[in-house]
Every structure is written in C-alpha cells, then in structure tokens.
Amino acid sequence: MNEKFIEQKLATAVKTKGGIAPKFVSPSFAGMPDRLILMPHGVCAFAELKAPGMHPRALQVARHEMLRRLGFRVYVIDGIEQIGGILDELAG
Numbered sequence: 001m002n003e004k005f006i007e008q009k010l011a012t013a014v015k016t017k018g019g020i021a022p023k024f025v026s027p028s029f030a031g032m033p034d035r036l037i038l039m040p041h042g043v044c045a046f047a048e049l050k051a052p053g054m055h056p057r058a059l060q061v062a063r064h065e066m067l068r069r070l071g072f073r074v075y076v077i078d079g080i081e082q083i084g085g086i087l088d089e090l091a092g
Contacts, residue, residue, distance in 0.1 A: 001051070001052055001079070001080070002051050003049050003050055003051045003054075005080075006049050006050075006051075006077060006078070006079065006080055006083075007034065007035065007049045009080045009083060010035065010037075010047060010049065010077060010083055011035070013083045013084070013087060014037055014038075014039070014087065017039065017040075017087050017091065018039070018040045019037065019038050019039035019040060019043075020036075020038050021035045021036065021037050021038070021047070022035065022036050022038070023035060024036045024046070029063075030059060031057070031059035031060045031062065031063040032046075032063050033046035033047055033048040033060075033063070033064065033067070033074060034047060034048055034049045035047040035049065037075075037086075037090065039087075039090050039091065043090050043091075044072065044073075045072065045073035045074065045075060045086075045090055046064075046067055046072060046073070046074045046075070047074075047075050047076075047077055047086075048060060048064065048074065048075070048076045048077070049077050049078075050076060050077070050078040051078065052078050052079055053078060054078060055076075056076055064076070073089075073090070
C-alpha cells in the first residue's frame with residue numbers, strides 16, 4: 001500500500017459522506033498538508049498522507065502545528081483503517 005492509494009481511498013470516503021477532498025497545493029508555502037477535507041455544514045480539516053509507517057518531515061510538522069494553533073484539525077494518515085474514524089470525528 002502506498003501514499004497515493006491511501007489518498008484515493010480518503011477522497012472516495014469523503015465523497016461518500018457528502019464532502020470533497022481536493023488536493024491542496026501551495027507553491028509559495030512549502031510543507032502544507034496534501035488534502036483539504038471539506039464536509040457538509042462547513043466542517044474543514046487538513047490531511048497529510050503518508051505511506052504506512054512514514055512520518056511528516058520537520059517542516060510539515062511545523063506547518064501542522066501552525067494550522068492547529070489557528071484552530072484547524074490536521075490529520076496524518078498512513079493507513080486506510082484511520083479514515084473511517086477521522087470522518088466520524090469530523091461528523092460528530
């Protein structure tokens with residue numbers, strides 16, 4: 001299982017729940033998460049996708065912390081088994 005497979009599963013699961021998970025590209029601000037998770041009722045989060053067992057780089061961790069300080073949820077996903085729980089949390 002690779003990062004791209006997990007990313008595709010996330011996008012599909014979010015769509016099934018009525019949301020979208022567009023790719024997030026920020027050329028002038030490196031280290032931002034891979035995907036936005038936009039759910040019904042204005043729920044927004046960020047997702048960093050990693051291959052199983054891999055971890056974010058130091059710059060990515062710094063960006064995640066910055067986003068969390070701003071009040072956003074940031075998830076690091078390295079397995080498809082995490083997706084359901086994250087979507088349940090966002091729906092709750």
